[in-house]
Amino acid sequence: MPFVKKKFVAQKKQRAFLYLMNELGYTQKEAQRLIAKGRLLVNGEPLTKAGGDIEGEFEFIYFEPITKGLQPTFETEEFVVFDKPSGVLIHPQNRNTPYSLIDELKYQYGRDANITHRIDQETSGLVLCAKNKTSERDIKIMFQERDMKKTYLAMVHGEFPETLCVEAPLLRAEDESAIVRMVVRVDESGKVSKTDFKLLKYFPELDMSLVACKPHTGRQHQIRVHLFHVKHPIVGDPIYGQDENDIVKFLDKELSQEERFSKSGSQRLLLHASELEFDLYGEKYNIKSHVNFEALALQYIHNIH
Known part of the structure; x- marks a missing residue:
């Protein structure tokens, strides 16, 4: 603990x-x-x-951080990149959270090491972490100024077009109903949001597509909402693309894995942070995940992981 x-x-x-x-x-x-x-x-x-x-x-x-032996994908004197598995939190939700990525980082690199950005618990893939306070500040500035180019891979329902640019403003809903506890929606009063999508492969026998996603803005759930908005929700998404009763059941941790698989097509969200491209301290970096996401996604879709 x-x-x-x-x-x-x-x-x-x-x-x-x-x-x-x-x-x-x-x-x-x-x-x-x-x-x-x-x-x-x-x-x-x-x-x-x-x-x-x-x-x-x-x-x-x-x-007091613990380790599960997760090794970094890439490392320099100033920063380190982990390929986070799906299901691992970035930070503990409370004092009872048994393990999160910050455990691994601080166990291996000390108290001053810190995570510089977030991906969802169920999203797998690359997370950039600073080794010290100075690089943490510099990397966070880089994110704020949008000097970081990120590519995600997503398995989505349906046959996706060759390319698509979605510019739909996003609003984090804030009211008392259960349905919006985590839900972001497209709304004209929301924040400007833009994502480019490119079809990588269509699987006709599944009626699913593997898509590369490049967000230009960093809104919460941006890729998930934009794909849902164009009627290609991510396979395994328990919120966007599901009916209200099932969303509430998922949020209340009452949706069984079997129900989730039958409703969404997978027991996990099939979204993966696959590539980071940025300049830092005069060096250009292009860091790619070592995970074969296509093969992994197909295992989840066929329920053989």
Whole structure:
């Protein structure tokens, strides 16, 4: 379990954040943030005052990363790229999350290493991670300025056209109904969004297509919503392309794997981040996933993975 609770002893009265800095190596900002999150407990109760003192025994809840042996696809002095399997979260959802990619990164490269962008839990593929605070800042700026070119592969329902450019504004729905807890939709009042699509292969016996997707903007669920919008939802998508009852069942974790397969065509979302292209520190990089996504997708479609 990455989040562990351990007992410590402060030999003399002192500010709690100073103890975390001096004894555990946190920066002042990190120490104060962890205290504000209720991670330091005195007599079983969270220390709530930012400048609070401690003396004697107390408990501290902190992130202790674990490894499952996932090896990076690509590495330099400044950054590393992992080929994330489907089902692995980028960050823990809560203190009970058993494992996420940030575990692997920090276990292998230390506390200052950090993930610089996100892909969905069920999306597999390339994730660019910084090894230190400086490269983290520089890589995040690169993403903000859209200097990163990303290519995804998706297996979709139906026969896809040779090429297609979708420019449909996307809105993250915010209301109380269950249906929109995770759902993004095309809406004229939404944010400008653009994705280029190219057909790679059509499988007539399945009536499915393998498609390359190049997003020009980075909206949540952008590729999934744009493909649904043009009536070619991604195989295995439990939200876009499904009826409301099944979406709610999926969000409530009540949709069985068998039901999901029969409704969507796969037990996982068949979307893969396959290529990253960018310039950093005067070098050009074109990093490609080592996963044979076509073969993997066909295994899921035939339910033999």
